[in-house]
Amino acid sequence: MKIFENKITVTKDHLDFNDHVNNLVYMQWALDISREHWLSEINEEINEDYFWMVRSHHVEYEKQAFLGDEIIVKTYVEGYRGPFSNRIVKIFKGEELLVQVKTNWCLIDRETQKLKRVPEEIQILFK
Structure with a gap:
């Protein structure tokens, strides 16, 4: 499984009234x-x-982040089932x-605008 990551420094624009x-910024x-x-890829x-x-x-909030914190965001694809x-x-x-966010995505064919089974050529790019 390929892990992709980014680093972010929390700015004032990321903060809420607390x-x-x-x-919503985490999302x-x-x-x-x-x-x-x-x-x-x-x-x-x-x-x-x-x-x-x-x-x-599905989102689980564990702890908070504050102004100036250095954040690391990591992601990977967990698996495929048909178009999902x-x-x-x-x-x-x-x-x-x-x-931690677990998102279920569906692949859409641009031409037909319909669900499309995830092709092997895409699956192998994220393993």
């Missing part, structure tokens, strides 16, 4: 890293043929797990 990272980070991971042809849509999110894929995103401060 002066910790807003829950945006999860969506951003998912897209970045996808784009880092695929070629232009795949990008022209397919896109992903979220089917569901589970992606895990884990957000850390140092070794401490702050948030």
Whole structure:
């Protein structure tokens, strides 16, 4: 399984009225890293043929992050079933797990706008 990661420094724009990272910011980070991971592995042809849509999110908030914290966001694809894929995103401060997001995505064929079984050529890119 290939793990993709990014580093983020918490800024004032990430904070809510309690002066910790807003829950919606964690979700945006999860969506951003998912897209970045996808784009880092695929070629232009795949990008022209397919896109992903979220089917569901399961989020577990463990700890908080604050202004100036150095955050590491990691993601990997857990598996495939037909047109569906589970992606895990884990957000850390140092070794401490702050948030874990499990998202079920569905692959869409751009031409037909319908669900498409995840082809082997895509699956192997994320193993």
